[in-house]
Amino acid sequence: MKIISKGDFKSFVNALIMDSSLNVIGVKSKADKFAFGSLESADDLIMDYDVTLLPPKKYFFPQRETLVTYDVAKGFSAKDPVEKKPTVIIGVHPYDIVALLHMDEIFRETKSDPYYFEKRKSSIIIGVNIQKMSKWCFAAHMGCATIDHGYDLMLTDLGNRYAISIGSQKGELLLDKYAKNVQNALARDIQLVGQKKREVIAMTQQKLDFSPELIPELLSKSYEKSAFWEKHSEKCLACGSCVLVCPTCYCFDVKDNPDLSLEQGERVRTWDGCLLEDFAKIASGENFRPTRPTRYRHRYFKKGKYLYDRFGFISCVGCGRCSSNCLPDIANPVNLFNDMYHETKASGVQITPASTPEVNIQTEGNIDYVPRLATIVRKEVMTVYETLFEIKLDDGSELGHAPGQFVEVSVFGIGEAPISISSPPTKKDTFELCVRKLGNVTTKLHTLQVGDKVGIRGPFGKGFDPEALKNKDLLFIAGGLGLAPLRSLFNYVLDNRKDYGKVTLLYGCKEPRELLFTEELLALTKRDDVEYKPTVNWCPENEVWTGNIGVITTLIPQVEFNPETTYAIVCGPPIMYKFVIADLKSRNVHDDHIILSLERRMKCGVGKCGHCQINHVYVCKDGPVFNYSKIKGVPEAL
Amino acid sequence: MKPKVAFFDFAGCEGDQLQIANLEEDLLALLGQVEVVSFREVMKEHSDDYDIAFVEGSCTRLQDEDRLKQIRKNAKIVVAIGSCATIGGINALRNYREIDDAKRIVYGDSANLFDAYTARPIDAIIPVDAYVHGCPIDKDEFLHVVKSLLLGKKPDIPTYPVCVECKKNENICAFERGQFCVGPVTRAGCNSCCINEGTICWGCRGLVDNPNENAQKEVLIKNGLTVDDAIKKFRLYFGWQERRR
Numbered sequence: 001m002k003i004i005s006k007g008d009f010k011s012f013v014n015a016l017i018m019d020s021s022l023n024v025i026g027v028k029s030k031a032d033k034f035a036f037g038s039l040e041s042a043d044d045l046i047m048d049y050d051v052t053l054l055p056p057k058k059y060f061f062p063q064r065e066t067l068v069t070y071d072v073a074k075g076f077s078a079k080d081p082v083e084k085k086p087t088v089i090i091g092v093h094p095y096d097i098v099a100l101l102h103m104d105e106i107f108r109e110t111k112s113d114p115y116y117f118e119k120r121k122s123s124i125i126i127g128v129n130i131q132k133m134s135k136w137c138f139a140a141h142m143g144c145a146t147i148d149h150g151y152d153l154m155l156t157d158l159g160n161r162y163a164i165s166i167g168s169q170k171g172e173l174l175l176d177k178y179a180k181n182v183q184n185a186l187a188r189d190i191q192l193v194g195q196k197k198r199e200v201i202a203m204t205q206q207k208l209d210f211s212p213e214l215i216p217e218l219l220s221k222s223y224e225k226s227a228f229w230e231k232h233s234e235k236c237l238a239c240g241s242c243v244l245v246c247p248t249c250y251c252f253d254v255k256d257n258p259d260l261s262l263e264q265g266e267r268v269r270t271w272d273g274c275l276l277e278d279f280a281k282i283a284s285g286e287n288f289r290p291t292r293p294t295r296y297r298h299r300y301f302k303k304g305k306y307l308y309d310r311f312g313f314i315s316c317v318g319c320g321r322c323s324s325n326c327l328p329d330i331a332n333p334v335n336l337f338n339d340m341y342h343e344t345k346a347s348g349v350q351i352t353p354a355s356t357p358e359v360n361i362q363t364e365g366n367i368d369y370v371p372r373l374a375t376i377v378r379k380e381v382m383t384v385y386e387t388l389f390e391i392k393l394d395d396g397s398e399l400g401h402a403p404g405q406f407v408e409v410s411v412f413g414i415g416e417a418p419i420s421i422s423s424p425p426t427k428k429d430t431f432e433l434c435v436r437k438l439g440n441v442t443t444k445l446h447t448l449q450v451g452d453k454v455g456i457r458g459p460f461g462k463g464f465d466p467e468a469l470k471n472k473d474l475l476f477i478a479g480g481l482g483l484a485p486l487r488s489l490f491n492y493v494l495d496n497r498k499d500y501g502k503v504t505l506l507y508g509c510k511e512p513r514e515l516l517f518t519e520e521l522l523a524l525t526k527r528d529d530v531e532y533k534p535t536v537n538w539c540p541e542n543e544v545w546t547g548n549i550g551v552i553t554t555l556i557p558q559v560e561f562n563p564e565t566t567y568a569i570v571c572g573p574p575i576m577y578k579f580v581i582a583d584l585k586s587r588n589v590h591d592d593h594i595i596l597s598l599e600r601r602m603k604c605g606v607g608k609c610g611h612c613q614i615n616h617v618y619v620c621k622d623g624p625v626f627n628y629s630k631i632k633g634v635p636e637a638l
Numbered sequence: 639m640k641p642k643v644a645f646f647d648f649a650g651c652e653g654d655q656l657q658i659a660n661l662e663e664d665l666l667a668l669l670g671q672v673e674v675v676s677f678r679e680v681m682k683e684h685s686d687d688y689d690i691a692f693v694e695g696s697c698t699r700l701q702d703e704d705r706l707k708q709i710r711k712n713a714k715i716v717v718a719i720g721s722c723a724t725i726g727g728i729n730a731l732r733n734y735r736e737i738d739d740a741k742r743i744v745y746g747d748s749a750n751l752f753d754a755y756t757a758r759p760i761d762a763i764i765p766v767d768a769y770v771h772g773c774p775i776d777k778d779e780f781l782h783v784v785k786s787l788l789l790g791k792k793p794d795i796p797t798y799p800v801c802v803e804c805k806k807n808e809n810i811c812a813f814e815r816g817q818f819c820v821g822p823v824t825r826a827g828c829n830s831c832c833i834n835e836g837t838i839c840w841g842c843r844g845l846v847d848n849p850n851e852n853a854q855k856e857v858l859i860k861n862g863l864t865v866d867d868a869i870k871k872f873r874l875y876f877g878w879q880e881r882r883r
């Protein structure tokens with residue numbers, strides 16, 4: 001530990017500011033509140049603030065950030081390299097430092113977010129121990145009011161001087177280079193710092209009535225209590241304030257922003273939040289979290305359970321910002337968790353800490369937000385709403401996908417949409433996408449012609465495992481557009497027909513004119529190694545249909561299969577799953593013999609933006625293909 | 639061929655057309671993409687041959703309806719610009735008085751000469767394809783809407799409230815400054831401009847699709863507004879929408 005006089009500290013800060021190769025940030029006053037901002041003089045720096053309006057994450061994950069630029073003539077490029085000045089942030093409270101450590105893990109998981117880390121890696125964090133505490137702060141309960149690591153330097157105010165704990169070599173070098181008259185701390189200083197840290201804990205005005213280790217388990221026991229969630233969220237304005245000010249929230253939206261030439265533009269990401277009404281809404285109009293209670297509950301689960309299960313930490317550092325920003329005063333985690341605790345206890349349920357989850361976070365390489373340029377080489381109109389696009393990557397490379405995976409397709413100036421790859425991996429130099437015209441991207445895509453360019457990212461997600469299905473009997477059940485993802489596996493199986501047992505395809509649409517891939521399917525009827533049964537819900541008078549009439553489940557009793565050797569592969573509109581699964585189960589198909597492909601709103605495709613989440617599961621990364629036995633206990637899934 | 643664009647005004651202040659006329663360089667760049675065939679704010683000529691019609695002002699008289707229907711017939715795309723056109727705007731405030739009282743206050747004894755009726759947004763009369771909310775409109779959002787329409791996409795108009803932008807802009811909440819704000823139920827898209835300037839949101843962009851009005855009124859009252867004043871806060875801009883809900 002080192003000691004520096006307040007005067008010398010000021011000179012140190014001014015020396016940092018004078019160095020134009022650094023971007024020096026500190027806490028400044030904003031009326032009677034505080035905010036991190038660019039420092040012009042050490043005189044503006046405030047170290048005895050209570051809490052800042054926004055946390056310092058805005059320097060690494062800004063409110064608005066360009067991911068990609070595009071030029072219709074040239075394609076997509078990574079955004080121009082930003083000025084890579086290291087950011088020095090002075091005066092960060094311990095809870096905000098812990099929150100940055102949370103963000104680091106979240107942005108690193110599976111693949112690293114290059115935009116976050118380009119700024120974060122070069123940053124230098126100079127913390128300060130809390131001197132005044134916001135009345136909403138409960139960091140002490142979360143173990144985040146004082147810390148021993150995560151900073152480069154950590155200051156403690158000792159009256160006429162600061163004690164400085166050195167947390168990294170970077171911090172030490174900074175001190176060496178810019179500070180004068182730094183002394184070694186004496187025993188009394190070390191003791192004083194200990195005392196100051198104890199005083200911080202005692203400043204807490206919020207009272208959590210139980211130990212936070214119980215939070216994950218408490219939440220597990222409260223998921224189904226809809227009356228509880230309704231009562232607590234009744235006054236929710238769906239204003240998103242609670243998540244936008246949170247230092248550990250990381251959800252984002254992605255949008256294209258063309259300039260006035262309409263030929264060039266940028267793709268930007270902006271902060272988003274799960275409390276907002278359309279967060280989980282998809283183009284067809286379906287909203288997977290349509291009500292305030294479900295969205296309100298999701299936030300608490302995200303903080304206290306989902307991230308705990310994935311990373312082993314409770315994703316709330318107790319800064320109290322959500323509590324102070326919620327106008328109806330319903331976002332305070334302390335109040336909610338206390339209520340939950342007392343209600344659960346009163347109902348006689350024992351709550352013991354959940355066993356520590358097994359955390360196995362793998363990370364490899366960077367996320368590439370820049371789409372590869374590709375060309376539409378064939379376009380085949382299938383129905384009024386669906387068209388098949390055959391696409392070739394311009395760099396000549398193979399897509400290299402597994403059946404069931406998807407790509408993010410970009411249309412210049414419009415945006416990106418996740419689309420399943422409809423062709424089997426056996427088809428190498430091009431791939432096919434069967435696209436329904438629904439919203440912006442998909443409608444514009446339909447207007448593109450052969451020779452036009454699109455952008456492709458991916459393949460993404462976990463697809464089907466054709467190896468594991470070898471020698472099994474396969475029962476494909478597709479509803480409507482659900483045939484698109486199944487076709488990649490189905491055609492792969494046909495291309496390797498001898499490796500698989502009995503193959504059956506049940507396919508249902510609303511009416512005959514909605515049937516996809518009609519010629520291909522007609523060809524099936526001539527094969528004796530495939531059983532194919534289509535159905536339509538109804539047939540209008542002006543159309544012809546000789547096959548089955550009824551919903552898809554009316555086909556299931558018509559086929560023979562051995563539940564022991566059969567795997568059912570199911571994809572269709574959300575409503576279909578429940579019924580199909582019930583019927584399969586009544587035919588004794590094992591849970592782990594049912595394989596589903598699910599759909600949710602997506603933005604990033606790589607497990608970062610939060611949009612596709614089904615409880616703790618990310619559809620883009622953990623799916624879209626799921627084994628039913630693994631997903632059946634996930635309440636939002638089906 | 640460049641799409642032909644025309645501007646029309648009904649009961650309103652033409653402040654929105656002024657905003658557009660004030661776009662300066664952006665206007666020039668925009669003019670490179672479209673052909674303006676009718677725009678009273680900057681030109682004298684007028685033509686009935688247009689693809690996109692921008693309509694400002696609310697419908698306040700029976701005669702307005704015919705004119706609107708004619709515009710709808712001529713245009714491929716109708717865009718409502720400004721609060722008066724998108725939500726009825728301030729004009730809808732008068733709906734809370736008996737219409738004859740309102741006329742008398744405005745026109746005195748000659749009231750009977752005017753045939754005003756309940757003020758309403760233009761989508762009460764004709765289908766509208768896109769909205770540029772605000773009183774006045776936000777230049778950037780106007781450009782966003784025009785660019786989107788030219789690219790063939792549905793403009794991205796926020797469904798969330800002003801608080802979202804307000805938080806991102808790191809403002810101190812009006813309530814913390816002892817003021818009263820309807821930002822939590824007002825559709826965002828203006829980048830919380832009024833609060834950025836240290837004032838409050840009056841709600842000029844109209845209610846979000848599913849506002850929690852009771853909760854918002856409770857917030858206003860809890861923070862010291864009387865019930866009457868809380869209701870008045872809602873009436874300033876939300877008159878027509880509240881009536882329709």
Ligand SMILES: Cc1cc2nc3c(=O)[nH]c(=O)nc-3n(C[C@H](O)[C@H](O)[C@H](O)COP(=O)(O)OP(=O)(O)OC[C@H]3O[C@@H](n4cnc5c(N)ncnc54)[C@H](O)[C@@H]3O)c2cc1C
Nearest residue numbers: 282283416417418419420435436439440441442484601602
């Ligand atoms: C894993 C997966 C596979 C899919 N496969 C296909 C397919 O093979 N063929 C097909 O036609 N459609 C498929 N969809 C649905 C398709 O992604 C949406 O119809 C599409 O995103 C709508 O985009 P839009 O811009 O036209 O609509 P808008 O309403 O303008 O949507 C705006 C944005 O919201 C997001 N979004 C909206 N709806 C969805 C949705 N249903 N799923 C995910 N994100 C959404 C997208 O980011 C989209 O760009 C798939 C979805 C998922 C998740």
Ligand code: SF4
Nearest residue numbers: 236237239240242326
């Ligand atoms: S909980 Fe509070 S802050 Fe969060 S969205 Fe609801 S009203 Fe807004």
Ligand code: SF4
Nearest residue numbers: 246316317319320322
């Ligand atoms: S949930 Fe609330 S208290 Fe916890 S870290 Fe986020 S803003 Fe702070």
Ligand code: SF4
Nearest residue numbers: 249250251273274302
């Ligand atoms: S899903 Fe989680 S990270 Fe995303 S906004 Fe909600 S609480 Fe925050």
Ligand code: SF4
Nearest residue numbers: 801804811812819821
């Ligand atoms: S000032 Fe208004 S818009 Fe901003 S956060 Fe407060 S209530 Fe919301």
Ligand code: SF4
Nearest residue numbers: 828832839840841842
């Ligand atoms: S802050 Fe409110 S009053 Fe101001 S422009 Fe936005 S919506 Fe209108």
Ligand code: FES
Nearest residue numbers: 605608609610620
């Ligand atoms: S987390 Fe972004 S799409 Fe799944």
